[in-house]
Amino acid sequence: MTDVYKRLAQRLDELPNGYPATESGVELKILKKIFTPEEAEMALKLRPMPETVEQIAERLGKPVPEMQKILDIMADKGEIGAFKMFGQQMYMLFPFVIGIYEFNLHRLDKELTELFEEYAPKLVGTVGAYAPAVTRVVPISTQINQDLHVHRHEDIRRMIDEAKSFNVMDCICKKERALEGHPCKHTLQICLAFSNEENAFEKFSRGRTISKAEAIKVMEQAEEEGLVHATYNVEEGQVFVCNCCSCCCGILRGVKEYKAPYILAKSYFVAEIDQDSCAACGVCKDERCPMDAIAEEDGVYTVIAERCIGCGVCTPTCPTESIKLVRKPESEHDAPPSNLIEWNVKRAASRGIEIKID
Ligand code: SF4
Ligand code: SF4
Ligand code: SF4
Known part of the structure; x- marks a missing residue:
């Protein structure tokens, strides 16, 4: 055998x-x-x-x-x-x-970390090579509150509001990098799992069970630290929000280092800078954007749209409120499957495999 x-x-x-x-x-x-x-x-x-x-x-x-x-x-x-x-x-x-x-x-220990790191290019490269994408950027909540047509997959407040149980866990990517000798400056316990069931994490918990109010605080903390929200690439049925930094995150590294197109779907937004009010301070480029999506030439800051994932991390710290997320035209929206069942069916089709139950 x-x-x-x-x-x-x-x-x-x-x-x-x-x-x-x-x-x-x-x-x-x-x-x-x-x-x-x-x-x-x-x-x-x-x-x-x-x-x-x-x-x-x-x-x-x-x-x-x-x-x-x-x-x-x-x-x-x-x-x-x-x-x-x-x-x-x-x-x-x-x-x-x-x-x-x-x-x-x-x-996770040093040996497992080394094995994961050795496998990462092949794993992320292959997993990120097929549509639909595995994860999706959720724009930071402060930026889209005023938008009248908010989709379910881009509304972190609603995801949390509709859930009944919450668990905050250490971020495995940050933990992995620390074991490799590169500790992250960001909060370690920052990944959020949630469920529509009562007491969902009573039996199996990977972290700390928290209240809804505490879950909202976790999201606010992540936004303050400039972390990118990412979740399942589905319209409905999300059960976690990762809060990712560009230094450790396997997903963001997948986009930047391994050029895996389907590891992370961009949000429906792109950042835009109002040149008239921009004070050319450089904060958005040098301190916030995790994707190197802002360029500077002769003191003029512009967004490189192809690199922008629409996370909104650059927006709250702009002293003149010159950088904003704007909704992309519908023709540029990469719409998520409606739920995990549809995600699995579409993904199996794009890989040319059949889903086997047994
Ligand atoms: S994907 Fe991002 S938030 Fe999730 S575990 Fe990795 S770094 Fe942490
Ligand atoms: S410019 Fe950078 S920080 Fe701003 S939304 Fe785009 S990817 Fe995110
Ligand atoms: S943070 Fe705002 S003011 Fe500073 S360079 Fe960026 S857009 Fe301009």
């Missing part, structure tokens, strides 16, 4: 997100570090769709208590997806990104 880690790697690569093979086999070393052989076998038996423990136990012909114990250990370790849905605890096979990688935050 083929090595269980090879079979698991193949299975993860069959998911729409992808888990590409390398010549060095680093992707297998990562799986060996995360899963025991027995856990890898169990992960192979899970479906990439939510099931209750009773459904899984019945399908595999196992007693429920035995299955419960195995799934809870694996979920606790971050090897499989575990979340509440319609009031019930669900389990499923998770993709590697976004999924197993992020859920191994609490197990």
Whole structure:
């Protein structure tokens, strides 16, 4: 029988997100570090769709208590997806990104960091090569409040307002960079997970459970620090907001270093500078923009539209309010799939693969 880690790697690569093979086999070393052989076998038996423990136990012909114990250990370790849905605890096979990688935050050590870093160019390059994009920029909330036609995917306030449970976690990219000897100056505990279920993070938490008011404060802190909000690239059904810095973030590095076009979808906005009022202070270019999207020539500052991701990070610190986000024409909008099901279907089609349930 083929090595269980090879079979698991193949299975993860069959998911729409992808888990590409390398010549060095680093992707297998990562799986060996995360899963025991027995856990890898169990992960192979899970479906990439939510099931209750009773459904899984019945399908595999196992007693429920035995299955419960195995799934809870694996979920606790971050090897499989575990979340509440319609009031019930669900389990499923998770993709590697976004999924197993992020859920191994609490197990990240130097060895895992080095393996992830070795794999990153191949992983990000491949995952970011197919539409639809994995993540999407959410413009900072202070900039779009006055806009009358705010889409669901660009309204962070509404996402938080509609959610019932919140968990703030360490940012895995910042933690990884710190383990490599490059500690980040930004707040570490700044990634937000949320759910429409009550007490969603009671059983499996990767961070600290917080209130809605505290969740809003986390977002405000991120905006003050000039971090870029990013979430799932879907119109509805977001469950997290990453707050990314250009120094550590795998997503922003994916755009800048690995030129992966579908790792991050731009927002529907682009920054624009009013030349009449601009004081040429350079703050937007030198202190705020994470994408090198602002140019200066002879004291004149301009936005390089192709590089601008429409995050709005440059706007609140402009002393003359000269730089603003403006909505792009509809023909330039890269609309997100309506939900995660549509995202998976479209993504599988663009990769030329079929979604296999078993
Ligand atoms: S993607 Fe961005 S916010 Fe999310 S974990 Fe990485 S740096 Fe942190
Ligand atoms: S210019 Fe830079 S900071 Fe401003 S919106 Fe564009 S990418 Fe974001
Ligand atoms: S921060 Fe404002 S005033 Fe300063 S260079 Fe940028 S647009 Fe001009």
